[in-house]
Amino acid sequence: MPTSALMANYARNPVRFVRGEGVWIEDDEGRRYLDAFSGVAVSALGHAHPALVRAVTEQVQQVLHVSNHYEVPLQEELAVRLRTAVGFDSRVLLCNSGAEAIEGAVKLARLHGNVRHGGRKPRLVALQGGFHGRTLGALALAGNADYRAPFAPLAPVDLLPFGDAEAVERVVGHDVAAVVLEIVQGEGGVRSCPKGYLQHLREVCDEAGALLVVDEVQTGVGRTGAMFAFQEEGVMPDVVTLAKGLAGGVPIGAVVATPEVADLLVPGLHGTTFGGSPLACAAALAVLDVVEGPGFLDHVGAVSAVLEDGLRELFSGREVHGRGLLRGVRVDAPVSAVIDRARQAGLVVGPSAQNTLRIAPPLVISADEVAELLERLARAVGPVSPLAPA
Numbered sequence: 165m166p167t168s169a170l171m172a173n174y175a176r177n178p179v180r181f182v183r184g185e186g187v188w189i190e191d192d193e194g195r196r197y198l199d200a201f202s203g204v205a206v207s208a209l210g211h212a213h214p215a216l217v218r219a220v221t222e223q224v225q226q227v228l229h230v231s232n233h234y235e236v237p238l239q240e241e242l243a244v245r246l247r248t249a250v251g252f253d254s255r256v257l258l259c260n261s262g263a264e265a266i267e268g269a270v271k272l273a274r275l276h277g278n279v280r281h282g283g284r285k286p287r288l289v290a291l292q293g294g295f296h297g298r299t300l301g302a303l304a305l306a307g308n309a310d311y312r313a314p315f316a317p318l319a320p321v322d323l324l325p326f327g328d329a330e331a332v333e334r335v336v337g338h339d340v341a342a343v344v345l346e347i348v349q350g351e352g353g354v355r356s357c358p359k360g361y362l363q364h365l366r367e368v369c370d371e372a373g374a375l376l377v378v379d380e381v382q383t384g385v386g387r388t389g390a391m392f393a394f395q396e397e398g399v400m401p402d403v404v405t406l407a408k409g410l411a412g413g414v415p416i417g418a419v420v421a422t423p424e425v426a427d428l429l430v431p432g433l434h435g436t437t438f439g440g441s442p443l444a445c446a447a448a449l450a451v452l453d454v455v456e457g458p459g460f461l462d463h464v465g466a467v468s469a470v471l472e473d474g475l476r477e478l479f480s481g482r483e484v485h486g487r488g489l490l491r492g493v494r495v496d497a498p499v500s501a502v503i504d505r506a507r508q509a510g511l512v513v514g515p516s517a518q519n520t521l522r523i524a525p526p527l528v529i530s531a532d533e534v535a536e537l538l539e540r541l542a543r544a545v546g547p548v549s550p551l552a553p554a
């Protein structure tokens with residue numbers, strides 16, 4: 165095996181993508197694939213979307229980076245847009261990735277516990293199967309021991325069994341600073357919280373004086389068919405984290421928090437060199453223009469229904485997990501083998517935990533392209549079905 169100059173921390177698929185347009189992506193041998201993974205739910209507008217290309221190009225020609233030592237009007241503009249989009253009074257902290265957004269959220273929770281509750285909130289709670297990124301702080305919240313164990317010791321975090329309402333009351337007491345969770349566990353098997361679970365968490369957090377932090381790094385900005393997944397639960401979190409799809413492929417992260425929490429951050433307490441660069445803000449504003457445009461979320465809802473119906477038919481008898489354009493199906497063959505066969509059929513899909521196939525196409529996918537996706541997926545999983553009923 166040739167020795168790479170790169171560290172070996174990724175099990176990469178043997179394909180090199182060089183260009184794309186819409187949901188289509190092409191490799192260096194000229195083969196075209198339907199991209200139903202979006203680079204881990206990032207390419208929300210697909211590839212080379214004209215509005216995103218224009219916004220990024222124009223911004224590069226103006227100024228790429230100025231640092232947070234100066235005012236950045238595009239940050240203000242983006243913050244107002246995000247505040248309006250979440251629908252509750254809030255302020256925004258911009259950073260560069262999902263893990264960094266989680267770090268920001270956890271630091272806010274610590275500050276909140278220390279300043280507003282006199283340090284009587286040493287504990288953090290997360291969910292089994294949850295994923296929040298790979299920095300040491302975010303890793304401490306991981307609901308997968310295999311990710312955590314090699315890097316122990318980490319900050320102590322108590323894990324709630326996924327969706328178990330009774331455990332919430334037992335675990336979330338007055339010494340808890342925050343409960344951090346995803347509404348759909350993108351990396352954790354694309355499992356969706358049961359109805360009413362978030363509402364229950366909200367009530368228990370209120371009782372305990374704990375912050376409710378909803379990690380929408382993967383679900384946010386239209387992925388589930390709503391602007392944010394929490395909005396379908398009728399529950400207001402204290403903190404929302406965003407990243408993946410927010411700037412359509414330009415690195416960005418955001419923490420949106422109520423003033424009660426956000427106003428604890430004063431100069432000197434937190435910061436980032438790159439966070440909120442004019443480039444990232446311009447890209448995010450272009451994405452929001454599209455996703456908040458007339459009829460766009462209705463479009464996502466409509467193609468999601470086509471995808472869901474098609475997946476149910478194809479994997480008949482099995483549960484199709486997830487919401488909107490974030491879907492998972494558990495397979496019996498090793499998920500990597502199914503991903504390989506899909507690629508041979510000209511379809512890019514990804515993995516999730518528990519041997520689950522993850523399907524997360526760009527939000528701009530058309531109904532015809534969903535039909536094409538399903539056809540290619542059918543070719544990948546048959547005729548020798550790796551999907552015999554469990």
Ligand SMILES: *Cc1c(COP(=O)(O)O)cnc(C)c1O
Pocket residue numbers: 260261262263264266295296297298346350351379380381382383407408
């Ligand atoms: C991907 C992801 C993260 C981490 O984001 P990075 O940009 O990889 O650091 C955090 N939370 C959720 C829910 C994610 O899906």
